[in-house]
Every structure is written in structure tokens, then in C-alpha cells.
Amino acid sequence: MAKKVLPPQTLLYPVPVVLVSCGELEGKKDIVTLAWVGVVNSEPPMVGIGVRPSRYSHELISKTREFVVNLPRADQVKAVEVCGSTSGRTSDKFATTGLTAVPGAKVRAPLIAECPVNLECRVQQIVNLPTHDLFLAEIVAVHVAEEVLDGHGRIDPDKARPLAYCNGQYWQSAVLPA
Ligand SMILES: Cc1cc2nc3c(=O)[nH]c(=O)nc-3n(C[C@H](O)[C@H](O)[C@H](O)COP(=O)(O)O)c2cc1C
Numbered sequence: 001m002a003k004k005v006l007p008p009q010t011l012l013y014p015v016p017v018v019l020v021s022c023g024e025l026e027g028k029k030d031i032v033t034l035a036w037v038g039v040v041n042s043e044p045p046m047v048g049i050g051v052r053p054s055r056y057s058h059e060l061i062s063k064t065r066e067f068v069v070n071l072p073r074a075d076q077v078k079a080v081e082v083c084g085s086t087s088g089r090t091s092d093k094f095a096t097t098g099l100t101a102v103p104g105a106k107v108r109a110p111l112i113a114e115c116p117v118n119l120e121c122r123v124q125q126i127v128n129l130p131t132h133d134l135f136l137a138e139i140v141a142v143h144v145a146e147e148v149l150d151g152h153g154r155i156d157p158d159k160a161r162p163l164a165y166c167n168g169q170y171w172q173s174a175v176l177p178a
Pocket of ligand 1: 017030031032033034035036037050051052054055056057058080081083084085086087088089132165
């Protein structure tokens with residue numbers, strides 16, 4: 001396999017695309033589309049999200065130290081685009097997308113009702129990096145729509161239809177035979 005050496009870049013693919021909701025259900029709230037997201041620890045379960053300090057969501061997450069990672073289905077890509085191209089500083093993204101804010105079990109940040117999976121997160125540590133701040137957070141509650149589970153109570157990717165991102169494009173993956 002002949003290979004080219006490219007300049008250093010974030011060429012890791014595919015990465016998940018998620019909708020992170022933050023703020024407070026009855027107060028200021030926001031939804032931001034993020035792709036710089038990953039699992040960083042098993043016990044306790046933890047995720048890391050990379051958010052630029054210029055984002056309105058950064059302001060809300062820094063203040064409340066809570067957020068919810070909502071996993072959109074591939075057919076929610078329009079809402080993903082809206083939440084990734086407009087700022088909560090100037091528009092209420094729950095209103096512009098038609099997504100519904102519902103209360104969580106452990107955090108004050110709202111969940112997105114229409115996303116099949118919601119991970120409630122509490123920030124443990126913030127790492128300042130040159131372009132983004134990395135919020136390391138513990139997953140304190142998980143909500144899963146029964147309709148995306150298989151007969152063993154696990155996520156069925158064919159039903160959850162997760163969205164991935166690569167090179168400025170959205171990907172929809174399919175389950176391969178083992
Ligand atoms: C597919 C996609 C992935 C994105 N990933 C990130 C990310 O990981 N970190 C980030 O800071 N911004 C990311 N953005 C940009 C923000 O979603 C965008 O700037 C948004 O308008 C910020 O909204 P806010 O000001 O309400 O927080 C992404 C945008 C798109 C479309």
C-alpha cells in the first residue's frame with residue numbers, strides 16, 4: 001500500500017457527531033453540535049468533549065459544570081446542522097429546530113427528547129488546550145429509548161442509526177456481518 005505523508009492534522013475517522021445540551025431547563029439553555037467527543041474512562045464512565053471558548057455552550061457548561069450528550073439519529077442531520085452553524089447567543093436552538101427540552105434525572109441541563117440516547121454528564125476537570133477546552137465529565141445517568149434496543153437490551157445500531165463525521169461530511173454506518 002503506497003502512502004503519502006501529510007501534515008499533522010486531526011485525521012481520525014469516523015468520529016461521532018453528537019448534540020450536547022446545556023444550561024438549565026427553565027433558564028438559559030443551548031444545544032451545540034460536537035464531533036470532538038470520546039469515551040475517556042470506564043469506571044466511572046467518563047467522556048471528554050472539546051469545545052472552543054468562543055461557543056455560547058462553552059459559557060453555559062463552564063458555569064453549570066453539567067451537560068447532556070444526546071446521540072442523534074441519521075435522519076436528524078438537519079437539526080445537527082442548525083445546532084452546528086448558529087449560536088445560542090442569538091437564537092434559541094430548541095425553538096429553531098423544534099427539538100424538545102425535557103428534565104434529566106441527575107443534572108439540571110435539559111435532555112433532548114427526540115434523541116434515542118441521552119448521557120447526563122457532570123464535569124470533573126477542564127483542560128485548557130490551544131484551540132479547545134477539554135471538558136472531562138462523568139456520566140451520571142443514561143436514558144435509552146426502548147425502540148433502539150435489541151432483544152438483549154443492547155443498542156441495535158440499525159435502529160439507533162448513529163451519525164458519524166469525516167472530512168466535513170456526515171456518514172451513516174451500517175452493521176457488518178461478523
Ligand atoms: C459536524 C460539526 C461538528 C462540530 N464539532 C465541534 C466541536 O467538536 N467543538 C466545537 O467547539 N465546535 C464544534 N462545531 C461547531 C459548533 O457546533 C458551532 O460553532 C455552533 O454554532 C456553536 O454554537 P453555540 O455558540 O450555541 O455554542 C461543530 C460543528 C459541526 C457542524
